[in-house]
Amino acid sequence: MSESQKKILEMLAQGKINVEDARRLLDAVGSGEGDEGHGTAGHEPAGDREKGTGAGHKYLRVTVTPGEEGTNGKGNLFQDGNVGRVNVRVPMSLIRAGMKLKSLVPPGAMDKVNSALKEKGIEFDMNSIKSEDIEDLIDALGDMQIDVEGGRGEKVRVFVE
Amino acid sequence: MSRPPMLMHIRFEKEDRSFGLWLPLFLLLPLALVVLIVLSPLIIIALLVLWPSGWGLWALKVLKAAIVSFWAMRGLEVDVQNSSQHVYVSVV
Numbered sequence: 001m002s003e004s005q006k007k008i009l010e011m012l013a014q015g016k017i018n019v020e021d022a023r024r025l026l027d028a029v030g031s032g033e034g035d036e037g038h039g040t041a042g043h044e045p046a047g048d049r050e051k052g053t054g055a056g057h058k059y060l061r062v063t064v065t066p067g068e069e070g071t072n073g074k075g076n077l078f079q080d081g082n083v084g085r086v087n088v089r090v091p092m093s094l095i096r097a098g099m100k101l102k103s104l105v106p107p108g109a110m111d112k113v114n115s116a117l118k119e120k121g122i123e124f125d126m127n128s129i130k131s132e133d134i135e136d137l138i139d140a141l142g143d144m145q146i147d148v149e150g151g152r153g154e155k156v157r158v159f160v161e
Numbered sequence: 162m163s164r165p166p167m168l169m170h171i172r173f174e175k176e177d178r179s180f181g182l183w184l185p186l187f188l189l190l191p192l193a194l195v196v197l198i199v200l201s202p203l204i205i206i207a208l209l210v211l212w213p214s215g216w217g218l219w220a221l222k223v224l225k226a227a228i229v230s231f232w233a234m235r236g237l238e239v240d241v242q243n244s245s246q247h248v249y250v251s252v253v
Binding site for chain 1: 163219232238239243
């Protein structure tokens with residue numbers, strides 16, 4: 001069992017995440033490790049791989065690649081439907097600083113966020129995110145990779161590097 | 162301790178026109194320090210006035226969060242383009 005899987009189970013045991021979240025995270029971690037098995041993971045020592053899962057990552061990368069039709073849109077870049085290629089690199093330190101901004105949100109506003117999430121069908125209490133969980137969450141981001149392909153062939157990738 | 166951001170590169174391209182700018186953020190740091198020192202008596206008075214209501218602590222936290230966020234911006238890169246426009250922002 002990898003360090004990430006242990007962390008997910010610990011978070012579940014502590015009630016920080018629910019069973020469904022844990023299942024999704026374990027699936028994500030499992031598929032990530034499956035991919036690694038075909039890649040370079042077999043060539044590096046297990047200790048290095050464990051270290052690389054969280055602390056070694058420095059940036060969150062979000063890329064959007066247009067489909068075969070090419071870069072779409074000719075008008076204002078900041079209007080819907082006009083964006084073609086996007087490449088955003090966010091330092092993990094900035095994400096860490098951003099997540100700590102949560103403590104500045106007044107409690108009343110947090111309740112509004114919770115009720116808005118509930119309306120969308122997301123049962124999540126924003127108050128349950130503690131500052132000590134932030135490091136765990138950021139470590140867990142190291143195992144995350146999202147690949148989405150749109151109807152027009154555009155590809156969205158979110159990963160940590 | 163990480164280094165603060167030193168430069169910000171902003172570039173806009175629209176068809177055949179382009180505009181690029183290097184902002185020397187490292188020059189803003191001493192300037193911000195001077196402004197902070199000059200305004201410190203006012204800041205202290207404001208904090209003392211606001212402290213009983215709880216907003217003083219909140220203002221201090223906001224100040225700290227703003228500094229930490231600015232410090233953590235090094236490495237941020239945003240590159241957005243379509244067939245006729247291109248916006249690029251990079252913090253180094």
